[in-house]
Amino acid sequence: xxxxxxxxxxxxxxxxxxxxxxxxxxxxxxALKDAATENVDAIYIGVMNVEEFVGDSNFATLLxxxxxxxxxxxxxxxxxSSTGAGAFETGFYAVASGHLKHVLVxxxxxxxxxxxxxxxxxLSEVIDRSERRYGATMPALAAMVAQRYGxxxxxxxxxxxxxxxxxxxxxxxxxxxxxxxxxxxEITRDDYFKSQMVSYPLRLYDCAPITDGACxxxxxxxxxxxxxxxxxxxxxTSAVRHRASLTxxxxxxxAALKAYTMAQVNPQDIQFAEVHDAFTLxxxxxxxxxxxxAPGEGWKALEENKTGLKGTLPINPSGGLKxxxxxxGASGLAQMVEMVLQLRGExxxxxxxxxxxxxxxxxxxxxxxxxxxxxxxxxxxxxxxxEGWKPDFHPELKVLKKEIVxxxxxxxxxxxxxTVLYATPEGFKSPLTLGLVRAGGGELVMACNPDYRNPKGLxxxxxxxxxxKEGLYLFERRTWWSQWVSRWRKKxxx
Amino acid sequence: xxxxxxxxxxxxxxxxxxxxxxxxxxxxxxALKDAATENVDAIYIGVMNVEEFVGDSNFATLLxxxxxxxxxxxxxxxxxSSTGAGAFETGFYAVASGHLKHVLVxxxxxxxxxxxxxxxxxLSEVIDRSERRYGATMPALAAMVAQRYGxxxxxxxxxxxxxxxxxxxxxxxxxxxxxxxxxxxEITRDDYFKSQMVSYPLRLYDCAPITDGACxxxxxxxxxxxxxxxxxxxxxTSAVRHRASLTxxxxxxxAALKAYTMAQVNPQDIQFAEVHDAFTLxxxxxxxxxxxxAPGEGWKALEENKTGLKGTLPINPSGGLKxxxxxxGASGLAQMVEMVLQLRGExxxxxxxxxxxxxxxxxxxxxxxxxxxxxxxxxxxxxxxxEGWKPDFHPELKVLKKEIVxxxxxxxxxxxxxTVLYATPEGFKSPLTLGLVRAGGGELVMACNPDYRNPKGLxxxxxxxxxxKEGLYLFERRTWWSQWVSRWRKKxxx
Numbered sequence: 001x002x003x004x005x006x007x008x009x010x011x012x013x014x015x016x017x018x019x020x021x022x023x024x025x026x027x028x029x030x031a032l033k034d035a036a037t038e039n040v041d042a043i044y045i046g047v048m049n050v051e052e053f054v055g056d057s058n059f060a061t062l063l064x065x066x067x068x069x070x071x072x073x074x075x076x077x078x079x080x081s082s083t084g085a086g087a088f089e090t091g092f093y094a095v096a097s098g099h100l101k102h103v104l105v106x107x108x109x110x111x112x113x114x115x116x117x118x119x120x121x122x123l124s125e126v127i128d129r130s131e132r133r134y135g136a137t138m139p140a141l142a143a144m145v146a147q148r149y150g151x152x153x154x155x156x157x158x159x160x161x162x163x164x165x166x167x168x169x170x171x172x173x174x175x176x177x178x179x180x181x182x183x184x185x186e187i188t189r190d191d192y193f194k195s196q197m198v199s200y201p202l203r204l205y206d207c208a209p210i211t212d213g214a215c216x217x218x219x220x221x222x223x224x225x226x227x228x229x230x231x232x233x234x235x236x237t238s239a240v241r242h243r244a245s246l247t248x249x250x251x252x253x254x255a256a257l258k259a260y261t262m263a264q265v266n267p268q269d270i271q272f273a274e275v276h277d278a279f280t281l282x283x284x285x286x287x288x289x290x291x292x293x294a295p296g297e298g299w300k301a302l303e304e305n306k307t308g309l310k311g312t313l314p315i316n317p318s319g320g321l322k323x324x325x326x327x328x329g330a331s332g333l334a335q336m337v338e339m340v341l342q343l344r345g346e347x348x349x350x351x352x353x354x355x356x357x358x359x360x361x362x363x364x365x366x367x368x369x370x371x372x373x374x375x376x377x378x379x380x381x382x383x384x385x386x387e388g389w390k391p392d393f394h395p396e397l398k399v400l401k402k403e404i405v406x407x408x409x410x411x412x413x414x415x416x417x418x419t420v421l422y423a424t425p426e427g428f429k430s431p432l433t434l435g436l437v438r439a440g441g442g443e444l445v446m447a448c449n450p451d452y453r454n455p456k457g458l459x460x461x462x463x464x465x466x467x468x469k470e471g472l473y474l475f476e477r478r479t480w481w482s483q484w485v486s487r488w489r490k491k492x493x494x
Numbered sequence: 495x496x497x498x499x500x501x502x503x504x505x506x507x508x509x510x511x512x513x514x515x516x517x518x519x520x521x522x523x524x525a526l527k528d529a530a531t532e533n534v535d536a537i538y539i540g541v542m543n544v545e546e547f548v549g550d551s552n553f554a555t556l557l558x559x560x561x562x563x564x565x566x567x568x569x570x571x572x573x574x575s576s577t578g579a580g581a582f583e584t585g586f587y588a589v590a591s592g593h594l595k596h597v598l599v600x601x602x603x604x605x606x607x608x609x610x611x612x613x614x615x616x617l618s619e620v621i622d623r624s625e626r627r628y629g630a631t632m633p634a635l636a637a638m639v640a641q642r643y644g645x646x647x648x649x650x651x652x653x654x655x656x657x658x659x660x661x662x663x664x665x666x667x668x669x670x671x672x673x674x675x676x677x678x679x680e681i682t683r684d685d686y687f688k689s690q691m692v693s694y695p696l697r698l699y700d701c702a703p704i705t706d707g708a709c710x711x712x713x714x715x716x717x718x719x720x721x722x723x724x725x726x727x728x729x730x731t732s733a734v735r736h737r738a739s740l741t742x743x744x745x746x747x748x749a750a751l752k753a754y755t756m757a758q759v760n761p762q763d764i765q766f767a768e769v770h771d772a773f774t775l776x777x778x779x780x781x782x783x784x785x786x787x788a789p790g791e792g793w794k795a796l797e798e799n800k801t802g803l804k805g806t807l808p809i810n811p812s813g814g815l816k817x818x819x820x821x822x823g824a825s826g827l828a829q830m831v832e833m834v835l836q837l838r839g840e841x842x843x844x845x846x847x848x849x850x851x852x853x854x855x856x857x858x859x860x861x862x863x864x865x866x867x868x869x870x871x872x873x874x875x876x877x878x879x880x881e882g883w884k885p886d887f888h889p890e891l892k893v894l895k896k897e898i899v900x901x902x903x904x905x906x907x908x909x910x911x912x913t914v915l916y917a918t919p920e921g922f923k924s925p926l927t928l929g930l931v932r933a934g935g936g937e938l939v940m941a942c943n944p945d946y947r948n949p950k951g952l953x954x955x956x957x958x959x960x961x962x963k964e965g966l967y968l969f970e971r972r973t974w975w976s977q978w979v980s981r982w983r984k985k986x987x988x
Contacts, residue, residue, distance in 0.1 A: 086569050090569065090587075094587040125550055
């Protein structure tokens, strides 16, 4: 059964004075009003970690009750930071089954009320347990991806910074026209370079902010203006170190392939996209993984302004997570809300795109391991569904085939990527130097280095020495003087 | 599209030495083997509170990866203590939509590794926030329901105990034949009465235990032996004090009505049922709410042994939550596993029911506010689907129609029900006397009484005086001597 979007609602993202359920109820009321219905057959609630952010459990029930919809089935859905898109997907299947006619999809998160180090710790719980033990945070892992991207595409630290700055400047420009965005202001290249380093080489302006926010959407089987034409969902390894590539996400590619196939469209048919820019670089990687641009060409398209509001393929017309804000459970659904506004031609003069017939949203869960791609289109587009249609999109999936063997506790290795993390989670000292080291047998391991507090001394490809202390891998540079220092230290201890 | 169960898997419930994801992976492997498939299109993970019990987020991804199903879409679903049934429902819609062919539904919880007071505190987070502030736990609320049930059906404390003991004895008897049950042993009436008081009048043997456990099930659109014929889901008020009745759950009734309608069966067609006996009395209330017995007659049917393994309507042939154990996220799905075993005739000599063609499971989320009813049947049952069929089940929904007005901070009231809680959550002293008091305007309020540590002095219907201290309602008996005591206290303070 075909599924349509009949209503949307969103609160202004930022810092909320209201409790989470009230903020979410406001968004729901707007969506129900927009859909001109008060009757829904079920509610799907997307919240990522209401247990730790707010201290509540059984939140789906609380929401139904708060909405005055006591009695209506209510289910909480969670897929890490793609939760909003996960709730949308779940609601889509419920309506597509023919058993339910109207469902309310409602997503939100409340995050700004906690100390930053605690929020960072909670957000880090989406990371593989053994990588998290090192103090790795989402920005730290994204920074290691960025370092690697720079290396693979021969971009210097300065050049990479210039590119990332452009993503931030573009998305803040778009967001300046979005009345629901957390930051409705332009920023300059200089603002970007003045912003503090969060995890080398990523700055504050590379990272989506910590945000409270809620949005809602009504799905229905009654034909309407906006149709859900494709959904794809895929996971990847929990651990980043188990991937064959750090600079491309299999989960995006697989999810996109499924979504394109269901919608019977090709990447070149997409007229605009909301891409999960939790970190500036992720927008660039996203546009490559989605087949919009060739691998390693995403940053060029950005520099040529193809992805601007007036470009050939506008990316994040809403301002993206960067400027709209990133209430983790809500972001995936906020992308859908923007798409519906664009498809209906209601995004407002400055932000409304000229060509807005088919839009795509990509939402990332965790460090690129629970990703969802959704395609919405105007129902009045002329299209004939073809049985067995296949998309003109053949992504290369980079999968580590071999068995993962735990590497030895000590031995030589090579530094595959690294970062110096300044905004550490609860319980970790700042700065914290983390690296992914390729051990002798070829396996990647997460390792830390208590000696380096300055990224200048480290370089991708360096030979390092791995050792183990209290169950954690340490890495050290293997220069003549570093060996001398470590020997001297040992001696002075003895 | 019709949906069938093609495979089941369950681990022995109890205390697990393995981490949660390994325990769940074992159950999944069994289900996939039973379904004779390695390919599923999606995974639905039911865990209630993995964030606080285990300290992980992004658990759906971790599971897909642990299962060796990296890449497959994985979504976490949660509906409080009915989570396992919620994941099942979500998987059902996904297959029914026709978009997915095989899905793995996998549920589990890890609870035994934490100190009891902490587990109690985490479990209490499903309770309405303002009731939880008083230190109310699930056993405390269930105890207040039990007190009220006794009062409404004129059962003395002793008589009520005898009835509840029978539920416990019956379910332990059934569980003694279940190789997956946490407690595979019979208990006697004496054991029951010797067990410690948890929350007056409920004893340890009235409460389902704290348990680790996992189970899994494969749903498919390929016709097979067991068919999912009906699912219903409904919520109720988050707060218990906002209900018109404490001794019947609207959410069960509404969910049952939907499930019967979808399955085109009546309560009298059901041949056996798994009923959510997190507390012994809930089994009795469940059999009334599901339309098996008239309101207030459930305990009589139990006494007549109608609900025993050899009775006319066996309830909880598995041993129920009481004896199988209650890993909160898994219990709802464990009920389905038992139903499939019974429908297939694979429950084992002692436990296998003679008539097992249609089974029903009722799972309770929170304090009866997110309930799910599922009906499974043998595919070879002869049945003709009738358009517009309506069930012969007309439950009376007891809904509080009027606006809820916060009652005054001080004034007279009547004690509607009460308990003395001995197993208090983290941060509360034991024993703790809690009551639901009907204030002057007719509203129910939760209140505590620091003076009473012995339930003997209290009685339902007593006139009490409500006052407020540090934002909490206190209640005191209004006898001449209690007034004297309170005046004397005030004086001695001055």
